[in-house]
Amino acid sequence: MSGGTHLENANPVIFQRTRDRLQTATDEDEEIHDPIDDREIFDMIRSINDPEHPLSLEELNVVEQVRVKINDAESIVGIEFTPTIPHCSMATLIGLSIKVKLLRSLPDRFKIDVHITPGTHASEEAVNKQLADKERVAAALENSSLLEVVNQCLSARSI
Amino acid sequence: MKEALTLVQRLNGHPDSRCWFVSWSPTGTLLASCGGDKAIRIWGREGDSWVCKSMLQDGHQRTVRKVAWSPCGNYLASASFDATTCIWKKKNDDFESLTVLEGHENEVKCVAWAPSGNLLATCSRDKSVWVWEVDEEDEYECVTVINSHTQDVKHVVWHPNQELLASASYDNNICLYKEDDDDWECRATLQGHTSTVWGLSFDAAGQRLASCSDDRTVKIWKDYSNERGEAGDLSWKCVCTLSGFHGRTVYDVAWCRLTGALATACGDDGVRVFKEDETSDPDQPVFSLSAQATKAHTQDVNCVAWNPKEVGVLASCSDDGDIIIWRFQEEI
Numbered sequence: 001m002s003g004g005t006h007l008e009n010a011n012p013v014i015f016q017r018t019r020d021r022l023q024t025a026t027d028e029d030e031e032i033h034d035p036i037d038d039r040e041i042f043d044m045i046r047s048i049n050d051p052e053h054p055l056s057l058e059e060l061n062v063v064e065q066v067r068v069k070i071n072d073a074e075s076i077v078g079i080e081f082t083p084t085i086p087h088c089s090m091a092t093l094i095g096l097s098i099k100v101k102l103l104r105s106l107p108d109r110f111k112i113d114v115h116i117t118p119g120t121h122a123s124e125e126a127v128n129k130q131l132a133d134k135e136r137v138a139a140a141l142e143n144s145s146l147l148e149v150v151n152q153c154l155s156a157r158s159i
Numbered sequence: 160m161k162e163a164l165t166l167v168q169r170l171n172g173h174p175d176s177r178c179w180f181v182s183w184s185p186t187g188t189l190l191a192s193c194g195g196d197k198a199i200r201i202w203g204r205e206g207d208s209w210v211c212k213s214m215l216q217d218g219h220q221r222t223v224r225k226v227a228w229s230p231c232g233n234y235l236a237s238a239s240f241d242a243t244t245c246i247w248k249k250k251n252d253d254f255e256s257l258t259v260l261e262g263h264e265n266e267v268k269c270v271a272w273a274p275s276g277n278l279l280a281t282c283s284r285d286k287s288v289w290v291w292e293v294d295e296e297d298e299y300e301c302v303t304v305i306n307s308h309t310q311d312v313k314h315v316v317w318h319p320n321q322e323l324l325a326s327a328s329y330d331n332n333i334c335l336y337k338e339d340d341d342d343w344e345c346r347a348t349l350q351g352h353t354s355t356v357w358g359l360s361f362d363a364a365g366q367r368l369a370s371c372s373d374d375r376t377v378k379i380w381k382d383y384s385n386e387r388g389e390a391g392d393l394s395w396k397c398v399c400t401l402s403g404f405h406g407r408t409v410y411d412v413a414w415c416r417l418t419g420a421l422a423t424a425c426g427d428d429g430v431r432v433f434k435e436d437e438t439s440d441p442d443q444p445v446f447s448l449s450a451q452a453t454k455a456h457t458q459d460v461n462c463v464a465w466n467p468k469e470v471g472v473l474a475s476c477s478d479d480g481d482i483i484i485w486r487f488q489e490e491i
Contacts, residue, residue, distance in 0.1 A: 109457060133373075136284070
């Protein structure tokens with residue numbers, strides 16, 4: 001995917017990375033139950049690599065903390081992601097990478113809904129439907145070549 | 160009258176993987192389950208509890224999505240993401256792989272036997288539905304490939320006593336097929352769901368069909384073909400929509416042939432049972448929620464199946480890998 005000669009979006013706008021989360025005294029206190037919050041979810045997905053550029057999804061503004069919604073009590077996570085261009089053919093792969101990252105990071109009880117930010121992609125509905133179909137996601141993840149590409153997106157990059 | 164759904168037994172059916180589907184043998188004495196671990200397990204009763212009697216491995220290279228018993232109970236068919244369908248023959252207490260049906264381009268999503276046992280249907284992500292004929296020598300031959308759907312076909316089910324086949328798809332539609340001069344054709348397309356249709360179940364008489372969908376509703380369709388008095392297309396109409404009961408995708412629906420109770424499997428972890436109001440108009444039936452287990456499983460419920468012989472015995476299975484045997488009781 002990366003390193004190809006024809007980049008779909010040759011000159012993407014690059015955004016600044018968010019600073020690390022500040023640890024507070026209550027975070028350290030094991031006695032206090034602190035539910036998983038939006039920032040923690042954002043931290044799980046912001047360093048996912050873009051399939052096309054040597055940049056993170058955060059740096060391309062594909063993911064933003066304001067588009068992450070978690071309800072820990074209800075075990076529901078909702079993510080909206082914004083493709084860099086409305087005809088981005090990588091949209092499904094990016095959404096799949098976000099989904100896989102959260103499936104691997106969060107406890108099994110969570111329902112994870114990954115959608116395209118409304119109005120930002122030409123095939124928004126089709127991509128959303130595919131990402132919501134767990135049977136197709138399960139089948140995709142049994143495809144070793146696709147899984148390898150997803151794992152590349154998820155592998156930590158030294159900055 | 161008070162109804163309740165009580166847990167009889169929880170089985171850790173497919174540890175560390177999904178349990179996708181469960182199917183009762185025609186006598187109701189065995190339950191087959193399949194899952195993401197590529198295995199099929201056969202469960203039977205020993206004393207008061209259900210135990211794993213045998214495990215069928217090495218039949219498939221990928222997830223086993225669904226399993227189906229032949230009407231005689233001597234054969235089991237398994238549909239897999241590896242694009243094949245396996246036919247297993249029962250030998251005493253064990254099963255042996257008899258043949259492998261190939262031809263679909265990719266994942267086989269469902270398999271179902273016709274009531275006669277002479278026909279088998281499979282469907283796939285390749286958008287097609289295949290009908291296979293079985294002869295006395297256990298030879299399988301594909302007699303038809305039907306391409307009526309425009310997307311991934313999720314489920315196929317046969318009418319309880321006619322050679323009428325129904326399929327449900329990612330294209331939001333349901334198709335009904337009948338044979339005409341050695342050729343199987345789509346004779347009706349039921350439109351109404353606004354997203355993927357995941358499951359289908361006929362009632363005991365085959366006059367009605369229940370469908371469940373990603374749009375979080377269950378629809379009841381009724382056969383009006385005869386009233387038109389012509390030999391042409393089939394006419395089925397939606398007579399009831401159950402909405403507002405399910406929090407997420409409804410993955411399966413099962414209509415009990417013994418009691419008429421309707422069970423659903425939902426992505427919100429719940430198992431629900433609906434009963435029809437017997438005084439309601441048959442052309443506008445009313446179904447009400449009779450019992451539910453809102454946190455039946457710890458993850459999505461993928462399948463519900465009523466025992467064909469024992470009244471009120473229901474099996475469910477989930478992404479959490481567990482199978483639960485329930486008892487649905489009308490009165491306590």
